[in-house]
Amino acid sequence: MDESLAKTLVHVGFRSAIIRIHTGMTRKQVTSLRKREGIVGPSESGPLPNAESLLAKKEATLEASLFMLAYLITAKSPRTTIDVEAVMAAHSQYYDCHAALRNGQLDLENVLEIDDAWVIARDYRSKEVTMQSCSTCHIEFVVSINRPKHCCPLCDGVQVRDRFHCDHADRAVSKRSVAELIELSRKVTQWANWGYSPTEIQKELGISQKEFDACTKLQGFTDPQLQGVLDKYTSGDSLVKALLKDSRSRPVHSKVL
Template sequence: MSQAASSDTIIFARKMIGAGFRSVVVRNSTGVSRKIIENMRKNSDAPESSCGPLSSAETLIKSNAAAVEATIFLLSYRQLAMKPEEEIDVEAVIAAFDVYQDAHGAARGGKVDETVLLDINDTWVIARDYRSAELSEHYCGHCGISFFRPVRLSQKSCPLCQLQDVEDQPSAFDTGLNIAHVRDEALKMRNWGQSDDEIARSLGVSSDDVEKLLSQ
């Protein structure tokens, strides 16, 4: 590697640190050693890098709400990246993450929903797993959007339509349902690893009801 290329790589690693990437992602993307990365981090205003293994898109995209967030990012990333099916374009990840954050806030009147908000490392993971063909693209003929689901996930329905259907459901507290029975079923589904959105759809109640029932 030439001196100029080495200098460019160091500059790019510093940019990634400033953008909020974990050290393991910076190292994976640039090949810069752990020691150099940690020294750069200490000499910057960037927070310390968290430890532990990176997540996967399958773990991140468990609920319909999470699938919508991932789709917003990934649609933008695919437009900006040069060869998203072949390599991770970190510059495009950074740019698409900015677009995603703006869209997330705009849809919520400038507020942030921390329960579903992706961070920049999450979006890098999504870009990585898209390149590895671990995410499949689907088209919804009802609302006219493309969306993405993990290939190993059996549910392939449109997350946006599912969320809208859940929100239109009547309240369990207003329909004369056996609240104790509904709560027991919701607890079982939660223990099985289902998201609140999926529980709500299965039980025919609203997502707000699920939250209320499971907080009692």
């Protein structure tokens, strides 16, 4: 058992269930640690929620998206583990940002609590939630995969571009988020290893030729380079364009990063 981690989690105010997952402590041990530290734990009725219910409201989606943007920059392998240290760091950043937007006040009805932030990170790992980017205002936001209709929480996501707009170079080539494309590039590798053809992979994953080509280029990136991509690009569209811009001479990551 990691005593110092347990103390940190208790002080941050996580629910007992979450503390137990990360420390292997029993409910009793958590209770007595709280007592020793003079901490009153949060009220804990019922099971932990899931991200789908947390993201039911537009305001909540916006708050959760602010948290996730910070979390995905900080977390180590967010698709395979819940990085609880990163949850705390990202939540603290998110809290500052939330308050700064409201003259130092908290919007108590909508602020994302630490337990809920953890749930979003957990459901991102289990692929119950994913990041999407708005084709209108280009922000990235978190969505539950169980909801068929995803509206942008900021502009309500009119997903249709100006129909008189005909600048070819400016046309969106991907509506996916950067994180989604990175995830897809892993799947492309996997499916290719299983012997599927590019056409079959595109069809199965529902990706365009350009997204497929971009995913293929991402396969050569190391983890730190992928992190660099996440830090640098705000939308999958801009990443795909950068990846496909010029494929001669220099290695692709040095042009993109």
